Amino acid sequence: MHSIPFFSIVTPVRNGSLFIDSYLGSLFSQSFTNWEAIIVDDCSTDCTYMSLSQKTASDTRIQLINLSSVNQADFPGPWRARNIGVTHARAKYILFYDIDDIWLPTFLESYHRILCEKPQIKLLSSSYYRFNDGSDIANGRNQFPLLAPRLFISYINPFPLLSTCVSQEIFSKLAFKPCFHEDFIYWASAWKMIKTQDYFYAPCQLTLYRVRRGSVSSNRIKSALWLVNIYRSNGYPLFFVPILAVLRLGIEIVFLLSDMCMSTKLKVPSFKALH
Numbered sequence: 001m002h003s004i005p006f007f008s009i010v011t012p013v014r015n016g017s018l019f020i021d022s023y024l025g026s027l028f029s030q031s032f033t034n035w036e037a038i039i040v041d042d043c044s045t046d047c048t049y050m051s052l053s054q055k056t057a058s059d060t061r062i063q064l065i066n067l068s069s070v071n072q073a074d075f076p077g078p079w080r081a082r083n084i085g086v087t088h089a090r091a092k093y094i095l096f097y098d099i100d101d102i103w104l105p106t107f108l109e110s111y112h113r114i115l116c117e118k119p120q121i122k123l124l125s126s127s128y129y130r131f132n133d134g135s136d137i138a139n140g141r142n143q144f145p146l147l148a149p150r151l152f153i154s155y156i157n158p159f160p161l162l163s164t165c166v167s168q169e170i171f172s173k174l175a176f177k178p179c180f181h182e183d184f185i186y187w188a189s190a191w192k193m194i195k196t197q198d199y200f201y202a203p204c205q206l207t208l209y210r211v212r213r214g215s216v217s218s219n220r221i222k223s224a225l226w227l228v229n230i231y232r233s234n235g236y237p238l239f240f241v242p243i244l245a246v247l248r249l250g251i252e253i254v255f256l257l258s259d260m261c262m263s264t265k266l267k268v269p270s271f272k273a274l275h
Helices: 015-030 047-054 079-087 107-117 182-193 220-233 238-261
Strands: 009-014 034-039 064-066 093-096 123-132 136-141 165-167 200-211 265-267
Touching: 009 079, 009 107, 015 047, 034 047, 034 079, 047 064, 079 265, 093 107, 093 182, 136 200
Parallel strands: 009 034, 009 093, 034 064, 123 200
Antiparallel strands: 093 165, 123 136, 123 165, 136 265
16 A cells, blocks of 8 residues: 555445445556545445445555444535544545445546646546446547636536545645535635636546436525525525526526537446455
8 A cells, every 4th residue: 555645536325235346346446556545424324334344455555434323413415424434534636436426437537647747736636427327338538628617606506526636735725615516615615715727627538527316416496405505504595596596597408508519528437346
């Protein structure tokens, strides 16, 4: 084991036993191996913690934290588990990897190369693939040049959590808040803390985002209501919220048309937790 890992990977999980093999298989398949993973089990009621304990016991790069005794009266969501995971991170660069998503084998290698070439970077992101749970085909989700972060960070999240890397320097000054869409709020706040030259968009697609049935991503109405609350909590006047909502809808239509006509397709890979 390397004394100081290059990447710290933080994974919050609750009742994610169905995805453990895919998650660990993806991690163990990474061509770049100088990483640590901090997996925070957030009060699972299934066999998640036991299964993770058994399957990661032989790999010293993986730290498993059990939050089963935490008071569940707190605001729900992965915000707390992510914050706790980061407090255990030792690397200069932090990545957030949910247990139901997928990283292709060269993802960490590609980011390592970019960060070594551009050490001033504090925020690094890239495009990703998106697929429905149960589907074997993923559609590429691109970030168009016109939609640069500075143009629409106020009303849509330009940084996909699964393919965004942030420096420890940023996270030491900023944590996830107890709210829905906590990643949207976090990246919007982080963007205000950096200069334009501190951000780099990598022209690659090496991650896959799984849309699970019943999730916020699959429920447009619930997602829209949560976003309205976010706009209001960010101080936007009530009359301005519909304008932001229309702008977001326009972006969603652009992405939908892109998925249908322009995006690249990828067969969803299958990983096994062999190590």
